[in-house]
Amino acid sequence: MKSALLRYLPLLLLALLWEALARSNIVDSLALPPLSKVAVAWVGLIRDGDLVDNGAVSLYRLYAGLGLAIVIGGGLGIAMARWRTLDVFVNPLVQLFYPLPKSALIPVTVIWLGFGDGSKILLIFLGCMIPVTIGAYNGARGSEQVLVWSARSMGASRLRMMWDVVMPSALPELLNGIRTALALAFILMVSSELIAAQQGFGYLIGYLGSTGAYEAMYAVVLTVALLGFANDRIYQALMQWLLRWRE
Amino acid sequence: MARIEDQASLGLAEAELTQAAARRLDRAFRGGAAVFSILMLLVVWELIARSGRVTMFMLPPFTVVAKYIFNDAVSGVLWTNLAVTLYRAMVGFFIAAIGGILLATLMSRVRLIRWFFDPIISVGFPMPKIAFLPVIILWLGVYDVSKICIVVFDSIFPVLTATLAGIATVEKELLWSARNMGANERELTWQVILPAASPQILTGLQVALPIALIVEIVAEMVMGGYGLGGAMMTASRFANSAGVFAGLVEIAVVGFVLIKAMAMLRRRLLVWHQEAAEPTTT
Numbered sequence: 001m002k003s004a005l006l007r008y009l010p011l012l013l014l015a016l017l018w019e020a021l022a023r024s025n026i027v028d029s030l031a032l033p034p035l036s037k038v039a040v041a042w043v044g045l046i047r048d049g050d051l052v053d054n055g056a057v058s059l060y061r062l063y064a065g066l067g068l069a070i071v072i073g074g075g076l077g078i079a080m081a082r083w084r085t086l087d088v089f090v091n092p093l094v095q096l097f098y099p100l101p102k103s104a105l106i107p108v109t110v111i112w113l114g115f116g117d118g119s120k121i122l123l124i125f126l127g128c129m130i131p132v133t134i135g136a137y138n139g140a141r142g143s144e145q146v147l148v149w150s151a152r153s154m155g156a157s158r159l160r161m162m163w164d165v166v167m168p169s170a171l172p173e174l175l176n177g178i179r180t181a182l183a184l185a186f187i188l189m190v191s192s193e194l195i196a197a198q199q200g201f202g203y204l205i206g207y208l209g210s211t212g213a214y215e216a217m218y219a220v221v222l223t224v225a226l227l228g229f230a231n232d233r234i235y236q237a238l239m240q241w242l243l244r245w246r247e
Numbered sequence: 248m249a250r251i252e253d254q255a256s257l258g259l260a261e262a263e264l265t266q267a268a269a270r271r272l273d274r275a276f277r278g279g280a281a282v283f284s285i286l287m288l289l290v291v292w293e294l295i296a297r298s299g300r301v302t303m304f305m306l307p308p309f310t311v312v313a314k315y316i317f318n319d320a321v322s323g324v325l326w327t328n329l330a331v332t333l334y335r336a337m338v339g340f341f342i343a344a345i346g347g348i349l350l351a352t353l354m355s356r357v358r359l360i361r362w363f364f365d366p367i368i369s370v371g372f373p374m375p376k377i378a379f380l381p382v383i384i385l386w387l388g389v390y391d392v393s394k395i396c397i398v399v400f401d402s403i404f405p406v407l408t409a410t411l412a413g414i415a416t417v418e419k420e421l422l423w424s425a426r427n428m429g430a431n432e433r434e435l436t437w438q439v440i441l442p443a444a445s446p447q448i449l450t451g452l453q454v455a456l457p458i459a460l461i462v463e464i465v466a467e468m469v470m471g472g473y474g475l476g477g478a479m480m481t482a483s484r485f486a487n488s489a490g491v492f493a494g495l496v497e498i499a500v501v502g503f504v505l506i507k508a509m510a511m512l513r514r515r516l517l518v519w520h521q522e523a524a525e526p527t528t529t
Contacts (some may be wrong), residue, residue: 007365007366008366010362010363010364010365010366010367011366011367011370013363014367031385031386088276088277088280089280089283089284090284091281092280092281092282092284092285093284093285093288095281096285096499096503097499098506099457099499099502099503099505099506099507100498100499100502100503101457101460101461101463101464101498101501101502102461103461103462103464103465103468103476104464104475104476104479104494104495104498104499105495106465106468107468107479107480107482107483107491107494107495108491108492108495110483111304111305111483111488111491112305183373183375186375187375187377187461187462187465189375190375190377190378191377191465191468191469194377194380194381194465194469195465195468195469195480201378202378205378205381206381209381209384209385214385217381217382218382220378221378221379221381221382224375224378225374225375225376225378225379226374228373228374228375228378229370229373229374231373232373233373
């Protein structure tokens with residue numbers, strides 16, 4: 001307990017420094033409102049329901065896009081690793097789109113699906129699919145051929161073998177790919193909502209900023225940042241639990 | 248006897264030759280398939296766009312987009328936007344790279360600095376730092392400085408964590424022998440620790456570079472102005488969908504070239520190390 005306190009003391013110090021800087025007249029209190037006022041604004045946003053409503057929309061887009069990317073990207077990656085023809089023709093396209101800065105897709109998805117949920121889900125799906133595909137591909141390619149042969153000789157059907165042999169050996173790299181995708185999903189969610197949306201965390205941040213409600217804006221920014229952090233921590237715990245058989 | 252051995256070695260050489268030929272053939276086949284796939288993508292794009300099932304606004308044909316890019320290149324608009332985007336993304340990336348390596352080195356040597364920054368990095372790394380963009384605009388305005396700032400803020404974290412991890416795994420024997428031979432702390436850092444950690448540091452830079460590009464494009468889209476992302480946003484406001492798709496193609500090419508160049512640089516710098524190849528996952 002005491003060591004944890006010592007470990008996280010710097011964060012507390014930063015918070016205190018923020019409060020002190022904002023309360024003194026060194027910096028403009030509009031540009032940096034005191035942390036205590038940000039907390040008050042946060043409670044206000046929760047009471048109004050603004051934060052919860054917009055947050056629910058954002059998280060729905062995030063998990064829908066990411067979920068699609070995991071199912072389709074993971075399936076594609078494993079299929080590419082097992083089926084050479086697919087690998088030869090699809091892998092160049094994966095390599096082509098891998099270095100694309102995914103944020104360039106934001107205006108394109110808006111042209112296709114407008115300002116609502118659809119364009120955000122499509123964007124997050126497209127952006128997250130590549131890291132998941134590459135993770136699944138590398139993982140499944142690493143699965144030992146001997147295991148595959150013995151499973152087949154013991155009469156496992158193709159599908160059964162995929163599920164029991166290829167999936168578990170692809171899992172560590174696949175899960176790593178999904179972790180990258182999770183971080184990317186948060187970036188794309190916030191960015192696309194900042195640029196073109198009528199709902200969501202990013203929209204709320206932009207709206208509050210443009211009306212000069214900076215205390216509330218800071219409250220939403222910190223909420224998104226902490227949600228991203230919490231999601232990564234929870235995912236890491238899940239990953240460890242899923243890979244517990246590896247020891 | 249000698250003739251049999253000769254023949255045996257000849258057979259072996261022949262086998263090697265055919266193996267090399269098979270490998271070359273395989274590579275040629277894969278290369279051909281890659282070109283075919285990419286051409287097919289463009290052909291399918293063109294066909295769908297011209298089929299009449301989608302409007303010109305939803306998907307302008309590839310040839311129209313290519314012509315748009317060509318016109319921009321001739322008039323010079325393309326080069327201005329490209330230069331502005333590259334300048335901000337690269338300045339931000341280099342500040343993040345140098346700052347990240349220096350701070351991580353300092354952290355590994357001074358315990359107080361390590362204590363202070365450790366929790367900040369472990370909390371800050373997984374945060375979507377792009378959410379702070381409006382705050383940075385509030386502080387620094389909508390010009391180059393704030394764009395470079397958000398790029399640095401976002402891409403410094405992978406450099407920091409990779410450098411810290413690299414320094415932590417330097418073999419103790421290397422440090423002992425360098426100390427034994429009379430290296431002082433400064434020599435130890437610059438001539439032993441950092442070179443030994445360089446594979447991980449380069450991996451960190453390879454993670455940071457795409458982030459720098461993504462964030463630079465978002466910053467341009469939010470703040471407007473010159474740059475490839477800014478031009479895309481302007482085109483989108485005027486419902487100029489050829490301009491939007493031209494921007495997508497241009498940005499894709501920039502990303503492709505920069506990231507391939509980074510991978511090549513890694514191979515060059517690490518020829519002496521067994522980890523010269525690219526990391527398998529990112």
